[in-house]
Amino acid sequence: MSDASKEWPLWEVFVRGKGGLSHRHVGSVHAVDGKMALEHARDTYTRRMEGVSLWVLPSAQIVASDPGDAAALFEPAEDKVYRHPTFYKIPDGITHI
């Protein structure tokens, strides 16, 4: 029988592809600690020159929003169109705005 306590824990991997970009989630690796997680992340997810920076985080430490709350969390923003610059009509000819 597999013993869950003997497994190497799962870590999520985030790669910054190029200077100036944000870190993007690319997948997971199994590792015993942060140092190993970085090595495994480097050897698994940056083989095709895909990165300048790596973040790793134990999967169990991720706090996620509940998909059941998606409507309450995210839909109210849909009708606040005044937050988008395209909501505002600026006459042609007026620049720098």
Added chain:
Amino acid sequence: MYTTDMSGKTKAETVAEDPALIAAFEARVANDEFIEPKDWMPEAYRKTLVRQMSQHAHSEIVGMLPEGNWISRAPNLRRKAILLAKVQDEGGHGLYLYAAAETLGTSRDEMTEALLSGKAKYSTIFNYPTLTWADIGAIGWLVDGAAIMNQVPLQRTSYGPYARAMVRICKEESFHQRQGYEIMMHLAAGTPEQKRMAQDALNRWWWPSLMMFGPPDDKSPNTAQSMRWRIKRDTNDDLRQKFVDITVPQAEAIGLTVPDDKLKWNEERGAYDFGDVDWEEFAAVVRGEGPVAKERLQARQKAWDEGAWVREAARVHAEKRAAAKLAAE
């Protein structure tokens, strides 16, 4: 391809689920939306996905063995590096797929145990031996070719983590088939012995490659459900036909003969007529009786057993260091 349904029967659901939830789920899938790990899903969907993703992952891992068999004997430095990179990629693909399957509540160790016990299947193709360097060409050309046909549509499969793993896999896969065909091309245009080697490899790998697409449609009970759930896009027979139509001209272009005396272009259908697959052989291989099935599982069992002390040591080391750190604070 690696996701062929080899279970052969439709599993009946044992728990009655809320019809409203099921309807909402089906609507989301029909609407091309992605299902993510914490979303509600029917138990049958979860089970089917775990089985399909883990089988796909197992196939990649076991698939490292037939080609890995020739890394040390690759005939020049360039071929050695390419083959090593390809086999490494396959390990990586298995890794991405195990990780995706883990989001549905199984663990890598559990899945590994299922493989080693024989409970979980892997693609039948990897139960055949690699006898010559030409086999490496044939595998890249035919086996990766078949796998790619299946993998491209899976990039839009309904389960988010699976789809994202497939996008990554497809990006990496592009050189795999090409390097195989390039090897065959080179051999077929080489010395008489090399040409003979290439033809011999095609003779042995052709029919098992056709078997990769799984049993005939009328023997595939789960197809309709899988297609509705967007985890399968084309039927087995459709893909098999497409594979033949694409691959025969590729063989002819390099002067090799497909080992099927019933192969004939059918003008009316706009497709090739081809001979009968030996379904007895397929069934036997699915049962675990393939030519080198024992060798494959023995190799995986050995790696698992001999690696146990390493995995344990790393874990114990990390625990020791964590405890020491805590004590020092």
Added chain:
Amino acid sequence: MDALATYALRLGDDSLILGQRLSAWCGHAPALEVDLSLANVALDQVGQATHFLNLAGELEGKGRDGDDLAFRRDVMDFTNCLLVEQPNGDFAQTIARQFLFSHYQALLFEQMAVAKDARFAAIAAKAAKEVAYHATLASDWVIRLGDGTDESKARMVAGLDWMWRFADELFLMDDVDAAAIAAGAGVDKAALRATWDARIDAVLAEATLTRPAPRRATAGGRIGRHSEHLGHLLSDMQFLQRAYPGATW
């Protein structure tokens, strides 16, 4: 082959044989992630071998390229150090070999990267980045295994014990080295020893391991006097080119 060509040959042979050894782990490593790590190291080594062996062929000027050199020489013409041809053994033995060798390569290429000879410097500059990672990876594994379980410690001790007799050879200097230095390509390897010792000792201490006892050095690889292992490695590696002479692949 003149001294400078031989110098390149030695560098190429080291990487070729080590790459060959490491690639045997592909599909068989203790964990999937480790499989990918070892394959990366192997690929780096095969890449270095390709560059250095091609350079050796060029310097020799007789029309041989890297493949000719890799696949058509017999044991007595191979110039790799004995350390790299040692069998993989268990994972600890493989790590022991990698640990000792990668720290040597790291120091060697760091210096060669600024050699006057641009051809050697270019290859070394790229390799230096690769082997810096190899040295870290190997050291981390020595620490995990040395300070892990009783079993892993015993295996790590055994692995280091197997490999230790081949350490001195890495730093031996001869006429070929002297000529390479005079030609602006070579590195004073003997001068690297003190730093190598310090790095090795630091990792061993962190791993709660003691330095293996001093013992008689086994050497001779640079002049074609190898262990019994190399012949078997070559007969496997060279089979196709030997069985089908004249064919291209």
